[in-house]
Amino acid sequence: MSAVREDARGAPDGARSDLRADCARCFGLCCVAPAFAASADFAIDKDAGQPCPNLGRDFRCGIHRDLRQHGFPGCTVFDCFGAGQQVAQVTFGGRDWREAPGTAEQMFDVFTVMRQLHELLWYLTEALTLEPARPIHPDLRTLLDRTERLTRHGPEEILGLDVAAHRQEVNALLLRTSELVRAGVRGRRAEHRGADLIGARLRGADLRGANLRGTYLIGADLRGADLRLADLIGADLRGADLSGANLAGSIFLTQFQVNAARGDGNTRLPAALDRPPYWTAVGPSVGRALLPISPRRRGPGARRG
Template sequence: MSEHHPSLRADCGSCFGLCCVALAFTASADFAVDKAVGTPCRNLREDFGCGIHTGLRQQGFTGCTVYDCFGAGQQVSQVTFLGRDWRSDPDTAEQMFAVFPVMRQLHELLWYLTEALALDVTGPIHAELAEALAETERLGAGRPQELADLDVAAHRQVVNVLLLRTSELVRAQAPRQKKDRRGADLIGARLRGADLRGVNLRGAYLIGADLRGADLRLADLIGADLRDADLRGADLTGCLFLTQMQLNAARGDAATRVPPALTRPAHW
């Protein structure tokens, strides 16, 4: 079981509704309306809470129930900007909205690195993983302008080398070598009951795939698109780099075996 610090879990009560303002969304199956970057969602209340929180899916805002900031919202709100919110201090708004997506990426990397460090099999690269985690934390503690100017894509590339090595070490434990499905188009694929242990599914398109009863232990799921994938009865314990956002986007049931670090979505 990977141990993730509470700072990597969203605390909406300590955030200034940043995902509801800083991000854009387009009218689609996930969002009922268009919204531009820096424009508050029409459902955002004055206290930064959501006016339709209990009915988001019913009112066409499924995307909001899927999104996860990995705790970046409260970090930017309470630490980077020291509790100054964009409404009472509008001079902070533009910079705050620019910093938020950068912080979100850093916190996602912290999530992956924390998971990798908790695995016994990654012992040979623990020192490198710990160094990468410390550097990512250092970058996340930067001043607003430092964060806004950060080349986060370059840092992701450095960290990704270690995440790839982690993936190799984990997947080597699988009983048999499996076909590499990295980035594969598996949209709507019929994978019911499939033995996917140790399969590399990094960035794979599994939208609407039938994964009922599939065994995904030791599979690398980083960046895999699980929107509307059917995970009823699937075993996800021991899979690698699965996030709450991916789980929220999929469909499952009480028989779906979920990694202990994640929460079974309420809509399942």
């Protein structure tokens, strides 16, 4: 039932390794740029552009291994898709905001835009590994190359981008990709795009090939559910129980979504994603994520219904 093409090394999409956060090459941008409010996810209030008090002089988090115990589970959920090191090392040439404080505000604004571009790169790269989408691979490659070029622009150019328009263009191809992939599932495919399934009882549900784009699945019981080839782009999985669920063949799932959910050793994930180390201990909170990322944003161009 797999629709994923493996590369020569056996990895389904090794190219996405560049879209993983490399904190050692960043300037702690996710610890400074966003604002967050004291809540179940964050122990304190912090204004945008204000460094978190846990950020060290070396741009490392002083409580990284114990974030949840110190009241910062929201930090364990966030994923920048590698935008942090791109901004730090490429856009600003390795010069950090402490060394050049005059660049700080611009750098933080660029980071917000860059994260959106890198998220689109994640989806486009995945789409190019999906065999049923081969008829539109040339179009996907063209848009991927164009998006990569945008990430290499200077700060002023990046801040002047119409990201919303670009996202809509990408989303049109991702929608077509989804249709081609899910068409391979026999029988009726569930259509829950943008649906409110908060707390829904879906234990053991057959959701193969389901359209779950932008679906609200906060706190949903998805234990043992079959989500192979389901489109999960932008689905809100905060606090959803994925114990024993099969997401191995799902499409457009991100580490951000996985980190926000609960699972166990029997949860099957796409090869490109990591199992959160806290899954078998304590699940993440169901509070708000970092403020620049709306908890109800449902992927590129997604809409309710």
